[in-house]
Amino acid sequence: MIPRILAAIVVSACTTVAYAAQPVTFVLRNGERVSGELTYKGGTTYTLNGTDYPSDNIAMIAFTPGDPSAAELQQIPTVDNNPSEHERHIFVTRDGQIIFGKIYHISPDGSSITFDRREGGRQDISANNLARVYVNPAGARSVYASLLGAGTANAVATGGVMSPGAVSVAANQPWTDTGMTVKKGEAVTFLNDDTVPHNILSTAKGNEFNLGSQAPGSSTDVTFKESGEVTVICAIHPRMKMTVKVVD
Numbered sequence: 001m002i003p004r005i006l007a008a009i010v011v012s013a014c015t016t017v018a019y020a021a022q023p024v025t026f027v028l029r030n031g032e033r034v035s036g037e038l039t040y041k042g043g044t045t046y047t048l049n050g051t052d053y054p055s056d057n058i059a060m061i062a063f064t065p066g067d068p069s070a071a072e073l074q075q076i077p078t079v080d081n082n083p084s085e086h087e088r089h090i091f092v093t094r095d096g097q098i099i100f101g102k103i104y105h106i107s108p109d110g111s112s113i114t115f116d117r118r119e120g121g122r123q124d125i126s127a128n129n130l131a132r133v134y135v136n137p138a139g140a141r142s143v144y145a146s147l148l149g150a151g152t153a154n155a156v157a158t159g160g161v162m163s164p165g166a167v168s169v170a171a172n173q174p175w176t177d178t179g180m181t182v183k184k185g186e187a188v189t190f191l192n193d194d195t196v197p198h199n200i201l202s203t204a205k206g207n208e209f210n211l212g213s214q215a216p217g218s219s220t221d222v223t224f225k226e227s228g229e230v231t232v233i234c235a236i237h238p239r240m241k242m243t244v245k246v247v248d
């Protein structure tokens, strides 16, 4: 009897070891999928089955099988390396929460990720709670362009100029065909008059700003400091784009 009990214990110990590493799929920028066990040695490469992949080449890490929904993809920013540092990576939990932050560290066995939250504070999240981590959001959007295309007809919110000095970020209107003109030093109010969050930003030199995720109903004033043409975009919805002409 004793040898049999020992054999059973050995089997269960082996099973435990097999589950220690984290099975994931890397969705690469070029659309290739590679599945294996995630481990981490430090730095900006993530390791799958012992092979290092630079994080720049990884669009998304999938912790659960299957493609993301169009509704999820629509909330993923259109820029990699978001100028707002703590909005670079997007964590989607298995219960559908979407969290913005920046990866700080992955545990060596891939079982948990530590990240800095956009809202502040550092947090650990277990791989068992994660569905996906978008490492390069724009890269992921381009991999899933066909999925996004199918779902965007009604869902992508656009906006328009309400009155001089204010932009209403509202659904189902063109995002101002003609753009708007403001005087240098003048403020423009961006009001999210929609039912989904938007992330309005500009990377134009001298007029850089990033409103971060703006909840429906909230508004923020932006002062344009330098004269010139400023392209204002929403990091989440590629169709939201306008030109603000700043004059002296």
Ligand SMILES: [Cu+2]
Residues within 6 Å of the ligand: 157, 197, 198, 199, 234, 235, 236, 237, 240
């Ligand atoms: Cu938007």
